[in-house]
Amino acid sequence: MKKFAQIINSKLHWIFEADEKPEFAPDIVIIDITDKPDVQEGWDYNEETGKFTAPILTVPEPNPTPVDPIQQLIELQAQTVLNTEMLLLQKEIGI
Structure with missing residues (x-):
């Protein structure tokens, strides 16, 4: 039994076994592996070299400026006080 790989967009999409290479539509790429x-599903395939490589996984960088929840709360409270004072002042002067 042979192992075959279906390639989609330069990625190994599916690995399956069969006695012979199956005949699919001409746009379906099947390679004997x-x-x-x-080789594993999800690996990259270079059509020019015929080689497979494991994908390079990138880890997103952490947030460069961590948020301090206490400081954030203090700022929100200060803004609420300022907004309240502005509304009271507008009411006193009749705006």
Whole structure:
């Protein structure tokens, strides 16, 4: 039994076994990977070289400016006080 890989957009999409390479539509790329036991679904495929490589996973960088929840609360409270004072002042002067 041979192992085959279906390639979609330069990625190994599906690995399956069959006695012979199946005939699919001409736009479906099927490659014999019987001699490549380490290859896995999700790996990148280079059509020019015919080689598979594991994808490079990138980890997003952490937020460079961490938020201090206490400081954020103090700022929100101060803004609420200012807004309240502004509304009272506008009421006193008749705006």
